[in-house]
Amino acid sequence: MTSTAEHLRNALDGRWRDIKNAMRARLSDEIFRPHYTPNTVIARAKVAEQLKIMAAAGAAEDGFRKEHGGNGDVGAAITQIEMLAMSDLSLMVKAGVQWGLFGGAIENLGTERHHKAYVRRLIDLDLLGCFAMTETGHGSDVQSLETTATYDPETQEFVIHSPTPSARKDYIGGAAETARVATVFAQLITPDGEGHGVHCFVVPIRDDMGNDMPGVTTSDCHYKGGLPGVDNGRIVFDHVRVPRENLLNRYADVAPDGTYSSLIENPGRRFFTMLGTLIRGRVTVGGSAAAAARVALDIATRYALERRQFEAPKSDEEVLIMDYLVHQRRLLPLIAKSYALQFAQNELVAKCHELQTSDDPDAEEQRELEARAAGLKAANTWHASRAIQEAREACGGAGYLAENRLIALRADTDVFTTFEGDNHVLTQLVAKELLTAYADDIKGMxxxxxxxxxxxxxxxxxxxxxxxxxxxxxxxxxxxxxxxxxxxxxxxxxxxxxxxxxxxxxxxx
Incomplete structure (x- = not known):
């Protein structure tokens, strides 16, 4: 007979509950036991070992189409990375960068030549990559990135260059040590000097020995507020040449003679169409933050059902702290909100799966998905910050011990409110989408x-x-x-x- 708890978990787990149960079994292995070490060398080595085990078990294949060597189950791929947050958020971020961002850019922005050259290798970790979008001068405002990719028709190469100090690629996961290749977002400039906006290029940044390629300078961000297992780094390009074929050309291309062409004439619409295909990262970040919040609330609740304080009236036993109404008011509304957010996340993942496995996704539904992903990412990550802090405080001094996980969960999720889009900017994106739709409804009056x-x-x-x-x-x-x-x-x-x-x-x- 199925217990109430099992019914609740099945409801909470949603459509991909079998994937979640399989991940729970996998994460019970000793190698995936949560660990705390602020030592970046140890933490990075641990994550690299875990990532190899995940790859050998086929964990990455769901995220890629069957014709490219995967299983074509986008929802399962998002779910697996979300579940990693319950073990180690550094592992979740590294997997998300390698298979979600780097791999996602190549699959969704590239064409057959890129799929054949890179996808199977990046699934198996034979090719380690990073996602070089953010710059020192521009994070949320991707359209204003300063890195340039100028086409040279004589050699049929793009010249990737960082023209200013603020054009340095910054905070890039994997760039400090492990990545051999980067998907670089840069302003495409044709031989006539015309700029065509931001496009994505495959650029080798290290050789097989781990040394920087000619013209490439990488550096390490070193210690951060959390995520010690993620090797965030910086990249500067000094007239680095890559073949014309390294342009990820699903939405736009440059002919050998330098002629630019695109099926989407409007530059703004072309840019947002390209970014829209990369929505999976934002969906995953929100879901992973919510998963971390549930872990923290679970720990705090279990503690409250064991810890006793103050003698009970007419009893020799002290009172469970969970029996105090003020303690219930601290935790139970946050648990309820966790359920609500997870039900919304389940719907979002299902919609993302539907659109990204469709041969002809509806443009209006894609825009709605982007707005929902933005809003839910903000809601989930803000909730995680609040819930984990409350859970820490609800455990008193015990919550401040590293072995009880809460300080690591708090530190590792803190950056989630600002990466994959600053939450206030994302909330404005949602407002713009709602107001635009409202204006469309009434403008014909x-x-x-x-x-x-x-x-x-x-x-x-x-x-x-x-x-x-x-x-x-x-x-x-x-x-x-x-x-x-x-x-x-x-x-x-x-x-x-x-x-x-x-x-x-x-x-x-």
């Missing part, structure tokens, strides 16, 4: 309709501001401890209330 709309809306605002007591009383009058329509216990009623609030807030803005 005639002047008369506009006047009627404004008058009705102004009246509705006044009504809502003066009728608060009536609204509350209506809710109280209809509240019943059953599933009748109108009851707060009716899920349809709850959804309708959220939808009404969403519509009102959007119209207000």
């Amino acid at each position: 005639s002047p008369v309709e506009w006047v009627r709309f404004a008058a009705n809306y102004a009246g509705e605002r006044v009504l809502k501001r003066t009728a608060a007591e009536t609204i509350i009383q209506t809710v109280l009058d209809t509240r019943q401890d059953n599933e009748e329509e109108g009851s707060l216990f009716n899920r349809g009623t709850q959804v309708k209330m959220f939808e009404d609030r969403e519509e009102y807030m959007l119209a207000s803005v």
Whole structure:
């Protein structure tokens, strides 16, 4: 007979629950036991060993299409990396960079020549790579990156160059030690001097011995606030030449004579289409942060069911700290929110899987996915920061011991609120998408309709501001401890209330 806990876990795990159960079994192996060491040499060596075991077990194959040597199960790939967060967030980030970002760029932005040359090798870790997008001067504003890729028709090569100190590629996972190749985002410039915006190029940065290639200078970011197993580094290019074929040319190409061509004429739409194919990283980061939060809350809850403080009335035994209402109020709402966010994450992963395994994804659905991924990444990572800190405090001094994991979880997830997009910028992206859709809905109105709309809306605002007591009383009058329509216990009623609030807030803005 299935227990309530098992039912809850199955519901929480969602569509890819079998993958999660398989990962739980794999992570129970001694090599994947959570460990804490601020020593970067030890931590990086440990992660490298774990990554090789993951690759040998075929962990990366789900993320790539069958015709490229994978299994074509995007949802399973995202789920596996999310589960790694429950073991070691450094391992999760390294796997995400190698197979999600570096591998994802080659598969989604490249064409057959790139798939044949690189995909199988990067799946097997025969080719270690990094994702060189962020620069010292530009992080969120990717369109303004300064690195250039100027085409030379005489040699049929692109010249990759860092023209200013702020063009240095910065904070790049894998760039400090392990990566041999980088997918470099740079401004494509044709021989006529015309710029065509940011494109992605495959650029070797180290030889087989680990030495920098000619014209490439790498350096180490060294100690960070967390993630000691991730070798974040910096890259500077000094007129580094790569063959014309190293342009990832799914959406745009340059002919041998330097002629630029693209199926998407609008430069802005072309740029956002290219970035949209890389959405998987943002989805994974949000899910992994949420997983880390659940681990922390689990630890704090188990501790609260063991730890006792202050003598109970009429008893010789002290009181479990979980029996104090104030302690319940600290943890239980965060646990409830974790469930809600995970159900939303499950839907997001399913939608990402659907669109990325489709031969002809719908453009409008792709834009909606990007907005949802942005919003949920912000919600998940902010929740993780708050929940893990509360869990740490709820365990007192025990929570500050490294062996109890909470300080490592807090340190390792702290950067999640700013990488893969700063949360405030991502929230603005969501707002822009909502307002654009709202504008599209109402822009066809005639002047008369506009006047009627404004008058009705102004009246509705006044009504809502003066009728608060009536609204509350209506809710109280209809509240019943059953599933009748109108009851707060009716899920349809709850959804309708959220939808009404969403519509009102959007119209207000």
